[in-house]
Amino acid sequence: MRESPRRSLNSPAVTQTESSEWTIRRVLDWTTGYLRRGKVDAARFEAEVLLSHALRVERLELYLHPERLLRPPERARFRELVRQRHAGTPLAYLLGTVEFMNVTLKVNCSTLIPRVETEEMVERILRDVPSPLPKDFRFLDLGTGSGAIAIALAKEWPEARALAVDISNEALTLARENAQQNGVAERVAFACSDWFSAAQGQYHLIVSNPPYIPSEDLGALPQEVSAHEPRKALDGGPRGLREIERIVREASGFLLPGGRLYLEIGSPQAEDVCKLLHETPAFSRIEVHQDLAGRDRIVYAIRRGDP
Numbered sequence: 001m002r003e004s005p006r007r008s009l010n011s012p013a014v015t016q017t018e019s020s021e022w023t024i025r026r027v028l029d030w031t032t033g034y035l036r037r038g039k040v041d042a043a044r045f046e047a048e049v050l051l052s053h054a055l056r057v058e059r060l061e062l063y064l065h066p067e068r069l070l071r072p073p074e075r076a077r078f079r080e081l082v083r084q085r086h087a088g089t090p091l092a093y094l095l096g097t098v099e100f101m102n103v104t105l106k107v108n109c110s111t112l113i114p115r116v117e118t119e120e121m122v123e124r125i126l127r128d129v130p131s132p133l134p135k136d137f138r139f140l141d142l143g144t145g146s147g148a149i150a151i152a153l154a155k156e157w158p159e160a161r162a163l164a165v166d167i168s169n170e171a172l173t174l175a176r177e178n179a180q181q182n183g184v185a186e187r188v189a190f191a192c193s194d195w196f197s198a199a200q201g202q203y204h205l206i207v208s209n210p211p212y213i214p215s216e217d218l219g220a221l222p223q224e225v226s227a228h229e230p231r232k233a234l235d236g237g238p239r240g241l242r243e244i245e246r247i248v249r250e251a252s253g254f255l256l257p258g259g260r261l262y263l264e265i266g267s268p269q270a271e272d273v274c275k276l277l278h279e280t281p282a283f284s285r286i287e288v289h290q291d292l293a294g295r296d297r298i299v300y301a302i303r304r305g306d307p
Contacts, residue, residue, distance in 0.1 A: 025066040038086040054078035088224040101152040103182045110170035112233045114148040117291050121298050139205035147175030154184040165193035202256045209264040214240040252282030257305025267295035277301045
């Protein structure tokens with residue numbers, strides 16, 4: 001969904017028939033209180049983001065023209081956004097886009113919303129993988145969703161080629177569009193795949209943010225996550241390890257000697273995932289890295305053998 005061009009709030013005068021009450025300042029004050037009552041943590045920030053989105057302006061314009069009156073169509077558009085946000089629809093789904101690393105991604109309810117923990121895994125990969133890359137460098141993104149990981153890495157590695165797979169055709173449609181919008185479609189191929197089923201050959205890198213929420217914990221997730229984001233992308237089965245076990249079991253056969261495996265995990269799972277990797281003779285140099293909150297979040301392993 002392409003947004004119309006941004007414009008200044010200093011635009012044509014408001015007619016006399018419009019309400020004199022609903023200025024930007026008053027709308028923001030009222031909406032902030034309403035969202036707080038709806039348990040939205042960053043209520044003021046989100047009120048500003050939603051209003052700037054409804055008016056198709058930058059947030060700065062709200063501060064520059066606080067007494068600007070909203071026209072009836074603008075009020076109606078904004079009211080619907082606020083209603084959905086108060087009801088729990090995630091902000092990213094209402095905006096239709098999210099920033100991830102160095103790219104802007106379209107998102108919808110067919111994919112998880114990319115989060116900062118996944119950005120941290122991409123940053124870790126970029127720090128770890130030696131440069132320059134081999135000319136034939138290939139990587140595999142398992143469960144690509146919106147394409148966030150594959151697209152971000154491809155933007156940073158112009159010499160690399162990738163295969164990004166997902167079991168959801170709806171997610172793949174969105175991921176292909178994101179790759180096109182970010183100029184990497186010629187280097188990132190997409191395939192519908194149950195993990196490795198569509199993969200061929202071997203890769204220098206395999207990366208995945210698989211479903212890792214234990215089934216028994218899904219009910220404790222925030223309502224806006226459990227009610228709106230795809231369950232298949234969240235539910236990791238008993239203890240959250242069902243899909244991780246499958247990936248660890250098969251990954252070594254698709255990694256070149258010296259190739260790297262990166263998995264995003266839930267913080268209580270680090271010991272179990274490391275045990276799985278240690279029980280797989282093909283892997284060595286198994287490490288756990290923490291996220292910025294100090295929680296175990298990334299598990300990393302190298303395929304034995306010289307690259």
